[in-house]
Amino acid sequence: MVKTPGNGAPHPPSRRRLTGRALTRALPVSPAVILLLLFLAGPIGYCAYIAFTDLQLTGQAESSFVGFENFRTAFGDEAFLNAVWLTLVFTVLSSLIGQNTIGLALATLMQRASKPIRTLTGAIVITAWVLPEVVAAFLLYAFFRREGTLNAVLDFLDLPSQNWMYTLPILAVSFANVWRGTAFSMLVYSAALNEIPKEITEAAEVDGAGGWRRMWHITLPMIRRSIGTNLMLNTLQTLSVFGLIWVMTRGGPGNRSQTLPLFMYEQAFQKSMIGYGTAVALLLLVVGSLFSLVYMRLLRTEV
Numbered sequence: 001m002v003k004t005p006g007n008g009a010p011h012p013p014s015r016r017r018l019t020g021r022a023l024t025r026a027l028p029v030s031p032a033v034i035l036l037l038l039f040l041a042g043p044i045g046y047c048a049y050i051a052f053t054d055l056q057l058t059g060q061a062e063s064s065f066v067g068f069e070n071f072r073t074a075f076g077d078e079a080f081l082n083a084v085w086l087t088l089v090f091t092v093l094s095s096l097i098g099q100n101t102i103g104l105a106l107a108t109l110m111q112r113a114s115k116p117i118r119t120l121t122g123a124i125v126i127t128a129w130v131l132p133e134v135v136a137a138f139l140l141y142a143f144f145r146r147e148g149t150l151n152a153v154l155d156f157l158d159l160p161s162q163n164w165m166y167t168l169p170i171l172a173v174s175f176a177n178v179w180r181g182t183a184f185s186m187l188v189y190s191a192a193l194n195e196i197p198k199e200i201t202e203a204a205e206v207d208g209a210g211g212w213r214r215m216w217h218i219t220l221p222m223i224r225r226s227i228g229t230n231l232m233l234n235t236l237q238t239l240s241v242f243g244l245i246w247v248m249t250r251g252g253p254g255n256r257s258q259t260l261p262l263f264m265y266e267q268a269f270q271k272s273m274i275g276y277g278t279a280v281a282l283l284l285l286v287v288g289s290l291f292s293l294v295y296m297r298l299l300r301t302e303v
Contacts, residue, residue, distance in 0.1 A: 051279040052279075058272050086258060094181070102186075103184070107193055151164075169252065181237070196223070239288050264277050264281050
């Protein structure tokens, strides 16, 4: 007879079997968990500690704990608040509106296009995506600069031209990010649209539903999860864009295109304030986490 557990009595054999089974199932994923702890959770934890210190690259023998002083400094810094605003503008324009909308439009149009057109369009769009970030940035810099391609076309058409990198820098870098990243959205939506049963759209078309009504009442609800996934991934990627903006404008002129990653780099490595720069990076991580939580809630399975 098996003893009832309690007061040091042995556990039932069934519980021991369940424990052994759980350990057996956890064994294959343990290397991945260890690697995540070492190379993800570990650095994030260390950065979180650095954010509460006054660590500097030069001119300091040792750092000291300053509590929330770096965060109070950030929220009282006009340059930081400007970087937050420009980050939101850059993310909304280039990710939420640009890449998402254009990617969905391209995917929808390619559903009805001929195979040669689909192949050519896909090759052009994906080429922009696979280009290294620095190369893409130089191409768009050559397009928007005062003597660049855009102004040459405007001059040929007798339309007014301007120095786009000076007058509208945040719009220029937003367009560059749209040009480079739309391919990902197009691929996500193409796969989602292919999963919609043709019988549903054909039945709606027979019932007299036009293209916009089919898109609004059938297509968008059926690819809702793909939209949420695409928005989450695009938003997180856009929040961390650094090289594209750095090559095109270096955050200028002044700080009119200085997003949070560039502001963080300036504080940490140009002004040598590692503690303050890391605090800004931690705030950026929090912003990304909030976006992820919102999108994950949208992606929850409806009951």
